[in-house]
Amino acid sequence: MNNFWIILIHTYLNKLKSKSFIITTILTVIIVLGLTNINNIINIFDKNGGSETVAVLDGTGKLFEPFKQQVAVINKDIKLTQYKGNEKEAEQAVENGDFDGLIQLDFNSEQMPEALYKAMSIADSSLFNDLQAGLQQVKTMMAAAKLNLTQNQLQKLYEPVGFEKAALEKNAKTEEELNQARGLVYVLLFVIYFSVIMYANMIAMEVATEKSSRVMEILISSVSPIKQMFAKILGIGLLSLSQLAVFLIVGYISFSRNMESLSDGFWGEFGFGSIPVATICYAVVFLLLGYFLYATLAAFLGSLVSRIEDVQQMITPMTLLVVAGFMIAMFGLGKPDAMFITVTSYIPFFTPMIMFLRVGMLSIPFWEALTGIAILAGTIIVLAIFGARVYRGGVLMYGKSNSFKDIKKALQLTKNE
Amino acid sequence: MALKLDHVTKRFGTFTAVNDLSLEIPDKEIFGFLGANGAGKTTTFRMILGLLDPSIGKISWGEIPLNYSTSHMVGYLPEERGLYPKLKVRDQIVYLARLRGMQKSEALQELRFWLEKFNVPDYENKKVEELSKGNQQKIQFIAAVIHKPKLLILDEPFSGLDPVNVEQLKDAVIALKENGTTIVFSSHQMHHVEELCEHLCIMHKGKPVVHGSLKEIKRAFGKKNLLIHADFSLESLKDFPGVVKAKPTMEGSLLQIESEIVADSILKEIVGKGFIRKFTLEEPSLNDIFIEKVGASYE
Numbered sequence: 001m002n003n004f005w006i007i008l009i010h011t012y013l014n015k016l017k018s019k020s021f022i023i024t025t026i027l028t029v030i031i032v033l034g035l036t037n038i039n040n041i042i043n044i045f046d047k048n049g050g051s052e053t054v055a056v057l058d059g060t061g062k063l064f065e066p067f068k069q070q071v072a073v074i075n076k077d078i079k080l081t082q083y084k085g086n087e088k089e090a091e092q093a094v095e096n097g098d099f100d101g102l103i104q105l106d107f108n109s110e111q112m113p114e115a116l117y118k119a120m121s122i123a124d125s126s127l128f129n130d131l132q133a134g135l136q137q138v139k140t141m142m143a144a145a146k147l148n149l150t151q152n153q154l155q156k157l158y159e160p161v162g163f164e165k166a167a168l169e170k171n172a173k174t175e176e177e178l179n180q181a182r183g184l185v186y187v188l189l190f191v192i193y194f195s196v197i198m199y200a201n202m203i204a205m206e207v208a209t210e211k212s213s214r215v216m217e218i219l220i221s222s223v224s225p226i227k228q229m230f231a232k233i234l235g236i237g238l239l240s241l242s243q244l245a246v247f248l249i250v251g252y253i254s255f256s257r258n259m260e261s262l263s264d265g266f267w268g269e270f271g272f273g274s275i276p277v278a279t280i281c282y283a284v285v286f287l288l289l290g291y292f293l294y295a296t297l298a299a300f301l302g303s304l305v306s307r308i309e310d311v312q313q314m315i316t317p318m319t320l321l322v323v324a325g326f327m328i329a330m331f332g333l334g335k336p337d338a339m340f341i342t343v344t345s346y347i348p349f350f351t352p353m354i355m356f357l358r359v360g361m362l363s364i365p366f367w368e369a370l371t372g373i374a375i376l377a378g379t380i381i382v383l384a385i386f387g388a389r390v391y392r393g394g395v396l397m398y399g400k401s402n403s404f405k406d407i408k409k410a411l412q413l414t415k416n417e
Numbered sequence: 418m419a420l421k422l423d424h425v426t427k428r429f430g431t432f433t434a435v436n437d438l439s440l441e442i443p444d445k446e447i448f449g450f451l452g453a454n455g456a457g458k459t460t461t462f463r464m465i466l467g468l469l470d471p472s473i474g475k476i477s478w479g480e481i482p483l484n485y486s487t488s489h490m491v492g493y494l495p496e497e498r499g500l501y502p503k504l505k506v507r508d509q510i511v512y513l514a515r516l517r518g519m520q521k522s523e524a525l526q527e528l529r530f531w532l533e534k535f536n537v538p539d540y541e542n543k544k545v546e547e548l549s550k551g552n553q554q555k556i557q558f559i560a561a562v563i564h565k566p567k568l569l570i571l572d573e574p575f576s577g578l579d580p581v582n583v584e585q586l587k588d589a590v591i592a593l594k595e596n597g598t599t600i601v602f603s604s605h606q607m608h609h610v611e612e613l614c615e616h617l618c619i620m621h622k623g624k625p626v627v628h629g630s631l632k633e634i635k636r637a638f639g640k641k642n643l644l645i646h647a648d649f650s651l652e653s654l655k656d657f658p659g660v661v662k663a664k665p666t667m668e669g670s671l672l673q674i675e676s677e678i679v680a681d682s683i684l685k686e687i688v689g690k691g692f693i694r695k696f697t698l699e700e701p702s703l704n705d706i707f708i709e710k711v712g713a714s715y716e
Contacts (some may be wrong), residue, residue, distance in 0.1 A: 006512070
């Protein structure tokens with residue numbers, strides 16, 4: 001078998017069998033399973049069907065019934081009980097855990113309802129909000145009755161104003177589509193960001209480990225460093241694809257099993273009701289290109305250090321580039337058509353995330369995406385040629401210093417005068 | 418199929434690591450390559466292996482140039498030992514052997530042969546980091562020779578080993594030579610070189626200062642050592658004509674003299690002064706030659 005394949009497969013299998021890889025994969029699978037089963041999990045913890053009981057101390061004797069009706073409309077899981085004892089006893093009952101809270105209803109000076117809510121803690125704002133909304137309704141009705149407004153008039157008053165947005169550009173996404181796209185793009189951006197950082201790191205560590213353990217010298221006496229570098233990059237690339245495939249398959253199966261409960265609610269808002277195939281394809285393309293760009297960079301940076309401890313320091317500038325790209329992309333989620341986003345999407349180090357953001361969120365012409373991909377691919381080739389030369393010298397250099405001046409030294413080492 | 422270095426020079430920027438080195442390393446022989454630290458030995462090895470390209474000159478092995486297509490015929494034991502610490506001995510030897518063009522089954526068979534030979538058959542499934550330094554070195558040696566190279570480069574193969582392990586490795590090196598392997602070998606321990614090598618070269622600051630067969634080098638050096646054990650003081654011999662250096666020992670004195678004739682006059686000089694227990698004329702050791710040729714510039 002060709003040496004290239006031997007190294008590729010060795011790198012791949014070796015990493016695949018490593019403990020850290022197995023643990024990260026399992027942990028992530030658990031998280032994916034957790035997210036896709038989120039509704040089931042919430043239901044497990046809310047055994048009593050999520051119902052909450054509140055004691056009502058009605059000082060007026062007139063408010064309890066209408067209040068109960070209104071609250072039932074808002075949230076039927078809230079159980080209101082008219083409490084017969086005095087305030088002290090009611091408080092005691094809350095402390096004993098018989099009720100989740102206690103609400104005292106009264107009239108104010110204008111004969112309008114007002115309330116005091118007491119609970120062990122007031123952190124549960126959703127219950128409080130529901131109760132407040134219910135009482136608000138009661139108050140509105142009473143006020144309307146006082147003014148002699150008919151039901152019809154009242155409805156008119158509360159009817160929401162008609163207000164819609166429309167994009168003039170052809171093919172532009174509607175507001176609803178944009179919201180959906182945003183969720184999906186957001187998640188995929190995260191995937192690209194983490195993959196690029198994690199696997200580029202892995203490459204740099206791998207190279208530095210081989211160099212610091214001095215096995216490198218034996219390796220490059222049997223295989224040319226350039227061949228070795230690219231076999232390594234592809235081996236780890238294959239590893240990343242395998243890992244992502246596991247996540248995607250687990251995610252997809254689990255997701256489609258819980259499709260009904262998930263497509264409305266939390267996940268529906270994130271645009272997973274219907275997954276656009278094109279966006280996923282673009283994500284894979286940009287993920288791979290982004291990986292190759294940063295992996296090449298990481299490989300030659302890794303070849304410059306002599307000790308593993310120095311790796312992080314050496315690749316920090318690279319990591320910052322990825323982070324910067326991600327931050328710009330996060331900003332772009334809210335304003336994908338900003339000039340700034342358009343410009344940065346053509347800068348190769350940012351293209352994988354920002355061009356992806358644009359194709360995911362906007363309907364940009366195909367050639368724009370293609371131009372971005374072409375510039376990116378060109379940069380990868382240039383970087384690979386340059387990186388290979390640095391790598392060839394870098395792996396032979398040992399010493400304390402690990403600055404970017406070493407790039408020049410490494411190039412000098414391979415030069416034939 | 419001799420290994421030939423033809424006016425090889427290697428410069429790194431303004432620094433010249435190897436300067437106009439011409440060598441011919443005979444086939445099926447052990448060639449000693451000596452030099453102080455920083456003399457250019459490792460750079461020369463790297464050029465022979467094709468890791469670095471010479472700035473000037475060329476290196477050939479018989480008719481063919483050495484490059485990655487010949488890597489299955491070349492074995493290399495680097496000065497800095499290196500193996501994957503986390504990998505099992507078996508996995509890494511098989512991996513490295515396959516990169517040198519061996520089949521997996523063949524590599525395993527060879528590995529077991531060598532482990533048996535070094536009396537460590539149970540290391541096959543151990544991780545390298547679990548082994549002692551000396552034993553790691555044995556594994557490293559196996560990695561260098563497992564594919565039966567025709568040309569073997571050993572950079573300091575015996576450093577850091579105990580005498581028993583040195584003997585084991587030395588025997589293995591001699592056996593390889595007898596099977597027709599050409600071996601280039603560097604060491605700082607002169608007695609190893611004297612024991613193993615027929616031809617050698619001493620490098621100093623990138624230049625060969627001594628080059629040839631061991632016997633010729635010693636003869637050409639001219640100076641001899643004269644060891645005298647006597648009951649009387651040998652102080653006065655220090656200034657005797659023809660004596661280059663005098664070093665007092667526990668029982669007498671060790672003199673370095675210009676030629677054999679000087680020994681004769683010294684004997685005449687000291688006869689009758691008292692009891693002479695020992696009077697021996699010795700060949701200079703390689704150590705003396707090395708120190709004289711290389712050490713001179715340090716003084």
